[in-house]
Amino acid sequence: MMRVESGVRPRLEARIGTSRTMVYLTPVLAVILTMACGSILFAALGHHPPAVLSAFFIQPISSVYGLAELTVKATPLVLCAIGLSFGFRANVWNIGAEGQLTLGAIAGGGVALWAGDDAAAWVLPAMILAGLLGGAAWAAIPAFLKTRFNANEILTSLMLTYVAILLLSYLVHGPWKDPDGYSFPQSRMFADSALLPLLSTGTRLHLGAPITLFLALGAWWVMARMFIGFQIKVVGLTPAAAGLAGFSVKRLIWVTLLTGGALSGLAGLFEVAGPIGQLQPTISPGYGFTAIIVAFLGRLHPLGILVAGLFIALSYLGGETVQIQLGLPLAVSGVFQGMLLFFLLASDVLVRYRIRWDRAALPQEAG
Amino acid sequence: MEVLAAVLITVVGAATPLLFAAVGELVVEKSGVLNLGVEGMMVLGAVGAFAVTLTTGSATIGILAGAAAGAAMALVFALLTLTLLANQVASGLALTIFGIGASALIGRSFVGMPVDRLPQLDLPGLSGLAIVGPLLFGHDALVYLSILSIPATIWFLERSRAGLVLRSIGENHQAAHALGHPVIMVRYLALLFGGAMAGLGGAYLSLAYTPMWAENMTAGRGWIALALVVFATWRPGRLLLGAYLFGGITVAQLHVQGFGFAIPAQFLSMLPYLATIAALVAISADGTRARLNAPASLGRIFHPET
Known part of the structure; x- marks a missing residue:
């Protein structure tokens, strides 16, 4: 019997290399499709889609204050995402950036509380250092368990996130609670010298933003020009070739996890020493998890991550705007x-x- | 004895959602797919079951809705990873992020509303027995379903032809494809089963364990279920042991808090997460054994032409 195919069927054919055009085109395509689906969702919830989209994407950034807020929200996202992208490129799936961010905030915030009202100039640099080390220390645990015991870093880094958030909760409910805080679970406010300097009056734009920009450019240079960046890319693309070239996979696991942890810890410190100004039970609306999306949207490339971070930050601002204006959750x-x-x-x-x-x-x- | 029996009954409650989600994920992983979106499927199952039970007044329809919600999420994952050949790790994470957001959106009008706890299946004569009665015969239907899923899964994987095909696809998808087995179709079905089971786990949480809806109420149970599959070295029988062990740890920390020991509550709440890490380390440390048990094609993308 003859089989007759009806009409045309799509089939996927592997490209010889990756398409450069598509690498840049697909994020744009994804944004357009998301907006289209979002419009349908809003219409289904009984709202006028153009009004919601305008409230979501345009109104938040139509003022100087809004643009400053956008940068404030993009800062932790970009820092975490750059750290994660190093790991993702090497097939190291650290998804515990949220926990590393929390530990950075605890370590840096601890320095600020310990220094008290002492207005010394060394306090802020010491906090930044503590934030970097706190985040790196938290990421060192999955690195150690992965290299020594072969334990899956996805699960260990995620479990440690819950532990970190509980640890912060213990500290602000217990030993670090503000004695004059009317029993609210939060620490004392940091001294002025322990806060990041503001860049522009009337906004919350702080020193963390230019530091993040500088680190993004540094990360690009490391990835594009340094040997360690080359090793990370080779391990991710062809592990066998990396083995033949004598690259130590264990060393790369350590490097990528510690870098990711340190940058996430810095992001946490920037949050508590910037917009928040104290330790409290919740210091991040899930920046560490959202950074995973930022990293992929930015094509795991530091400069792409800068753009993606700003866009995703807009989705946070937009969410707040539609919550206030239209009562959407x-x-x-x-x-x-x-x-x-x-x-x-x-x-x-x-x-x-x-x-x-x-x-x-x-x-x-x-x- | 009465106290002990009461404690053991709460262990069953804590273990059941883990068992549902873990059995589903075990079958998925046996077919060679790693779906990290268990948490997202579970939380959507929880809100789906709760919302439908509250609107229709029927817990049965609610439970089915929970399973359907989980399966719908799994279908999205299957489309991404099997048809569009996307990275499984990233797609699973997307599923979890989307599930937590979508469940909060759906569930916002149900927060704080009460629903009747699932009824216990009272067997005349049996559930009235002292201690043994409530312990063995005093549970709701989902508890028995979760336990029955273990022998059923063992039978399916080890005794049925379809199970053999599924395992062969998980071990070497190219070879299975060459033999004419429908790799993509089997994986679609396995994923749908896994999604429905995760949805049932969520339904148990919001209808029986704590009969209410709260945002993000799964609190990492989906991830613990993923760890349980590794802990059980992909064997359903050990999954039962693992789920009840973890249920026991969860309940133990609650009771220690209740007895008023001078340990801060937060440290006790860390226990299930720390125990998960400890269990993973203990199982993974023997590298050879972990490699022998894990399905060989786990997480690899299948494209028949490459």
Whole structure:
């Protein structure tokens, strides 16, 4: 019996290399698809989509204050995402940035509380150092368990996030609680000398933003120009080749996890020494998890991550705006971010494959 | 004895959601797919079951809705990773982020509303027995379903032809494909099963364990279920042991808090997470054994032409 294929069927054909055009095009495609789906979602919830999209994406950044807030929110996202991207490139799946961020805040905040009202100039640099070390120390645990006991770093780094948040909760409910704080679970406010200097009056834009920009450029230089960056890329793309070249996979696990931990810890310190100004039970609305989306949206490239960080920061601001103006829950931000990552991963198929439309078993007409 | 029996009954409650989610993920991983989105499927199952039970007044329809919500999420994951060949780790994380956001959005109008706890299946004569009665015969239907899923899974994986095909696909998908087995279809079905089981775990949480809806109420149980699969070295029988062990740890910390020991509550709440890490380390340290038990194609992308 003859089998007759009806019509045309799409088929994925592997590209020889990755498509440079698609690498840059798919994030844009994902953003457009997310906005389209978001509009449908808002219409289903009974809102006028153009009004919501305007409130979500345009109104938050139509003032100088809004732009400053955008940068304030992008700072921790970019810091965490750059750290994570080092690991993701080397197939090291650290997803505990949220916990490393928390530990950075605890370590740096601890220095600020210990210094008290002492206005010495060394306090802030010491806090930054403590933040870096705190985050790195927390990431050192999954690194050690992975290299020594082969324990999956995805699960250990995630479990440590819950432990870190509980540790912070213990500290602000217990030993570090402000004695004059009317029994609210929060620490004393940091002294002025222990706060990051503001860059522009009337906004919350702080010194952390330019430091983050500088670190992003540094990360780009490390990835593009330094031997360690080359090793990270080789291990991620072809582990076998890395083995033959004599690159130590264990060393790369340590390097990528410690870097990621230190940068996330710095992000946590910037939050408590910047916009928050004290320790409290919640210091991040999930920046460490959202940074995973930022890292992928930015194509695991430091400069791409800068752009992606600003865009995702906008989704946080937009979520707050629609919550105030239209009474939509803040969870809308999470839905938007999740959809964005879905569409990005889905459209990424075009980077490595091309779609062929096969006209199998259909007679070809001679033109 | 009465106290001990009461404690043991709460262990069952804490273990059941873990068992559901872990059995589903075990079958998924046996087919060679790593779905890290268990937490997202579970939390959406929890809110779906709760919302539907409250609106329809029927817990049965609610439970089915929970399973359907989990399966729907798994379908998205399957589309991404099996049809569009996306990275499984990243897709699983996306599922979790989306699930937590979407469940909060759906559940916002249900926060603080009460729902009747799932009824116990009272067997005349049996559940009235002292100690043994409530312990063995005093649970709701989902508890028995979760336990029955273990022998059923063992039978399916080790005794049925379909289970053999599923395992062969998980060990070497290229070879299975060459033999003519439908790799993609089997993995789609395995993922749907895993999603439905995670959804049932969520439904148990919001209808029986704590009959209410709270944002992010799974609190990492989906991730602990993932760790349990590694802990059980991909064997369903050990999963039962693992889930009840972890249920025991969760309950033990609650009771220690109740007895008023001078240990801060936060440190006790860390116990299940620390125990998960300890269990992973203990199982993974023997590298050869871990490699022998893990399905060989786990997490690899299947494209028939490459």
